Amino acid sequence: MNLKSIVTLSLLLSSSLFLSCVDSTTEIKEKIQEERNTQIVEVNAEANIQETEPKTEFKQYNSTIAAQEEAEIFIVPQHNLKTQSTNRWYELDQIEKGKKLYDQTCIACHLQNAEGTENWQDSLDEGGYPPPPLNGSAHTWHHPLAQLHEVIKYGLIEYGTTMPAWGSVYTDKQILDLIASFQSYWDDETYNDWIKRH
Numbered sequence: 001m002n003l004k005s006i007v008t009l010s011l012l013l014s015s016s017l018f019l020s021c022v023d024s025t026t027e028i029k030e031k032i033q034e035e036r037n038t039q040i041v042e043v044n045a046e047a048n049i050q051e052t053e054p055k056t057e058f059k060q061y062n063s064t065i066a067a068q069e070e071a072e073i074f075i076v077p078q079h080n081l082k083t084q085s086t087n088r089w090y091e092l093d094q095i096e097k098g099k100k101l102y103d104q105t106c107i108a109c110h111l112q113n114a115e116g117t118e119n120w121q122d123s124l125d126e127g128g129y130p131p132p133p134l135n136g137s138a139h140t141w142h143h144p145l146a147q148l149h150e151v152i153k154y155g156l157i158e159y160g161t162t163m164p165a166w167g168s169v170y171t172d173k174q175i176l177d178l179i180a181s182f183q184s185y186w187d188d189e190t191y192n193d194w195i196k197r198h
């Protein structure tokens with residue numbers, strides 16, 4: 001090997017070393033940038049959740065019921081509620097109205113502040129289950145708005161439980177007020193899970 005080829009070889013070696021160094025630095029930089037971007041997207045997503053005003057659909061459902069009731073042609077509508085927000089679908093005065101009704105009738109079984117019975121998960125000898133809490137600690141959030149409305153309106157007697165039908169006692173609008181009243185005990189997490197699920 002002559003001197004020239006030694007110099008060329010060492011030049012080649014050092015430049016490839018340098019290049020591989022640049023390579024891995026670029027890689028690291030790209031990785032960091034990628035992670036940052038993901039974080040930014042996540043933060044933005046969270047911000048969007050807070051900014052959206054998704055209660056329109058619920059509100060529509062609310063006012064549709066009011067309108068249909070006036071026209072006496074109430075049908076529980078099927079709806080798709082894929083929104084996210086801590087904004088609630090009901091107005092504050094509905095909670096107050098609902099609580100008054102709740103304290104006249106539902107309280108006898110579902111107890112104070114919709115807390116339900118302690119042993120609500122144990123099946124009864126005579127069939128069915130004891131009245132569950134409606135305050136968000138049990139499974140009420142598994143049911144969409146229209147289904148909750150139906151359960152209260154038509155009851156669950158036919159399924160071997162003691163949940164009466166309230167359709168002849170309360171109007172459709174009053175049933176919505178009742179739902180608003182017990183949903184007011186749901187924390188935002190439960191409420192958001194409910195919204196996401198239905």
Ligand code: HEC
Nearest residue numbers: 105106109128129130131132139140152161162163166178
């Ligand atoms: C005589 C007792 C009794 C009364 C009064 C009563 N309920 Fe119930 N309710 C029950 C029982 C028992 C269940 C559980 C049925 C089951 O096993 O699925 C139930 C279930 C429900 C559910 C479904 C809950 C869920 O998580 O699936 C709702 C909603 C509900 N009741 C609302 C009401 C409202 C609103 C009133 C008042 C207008 C009311 N109930 C009055 C006994 C009662």
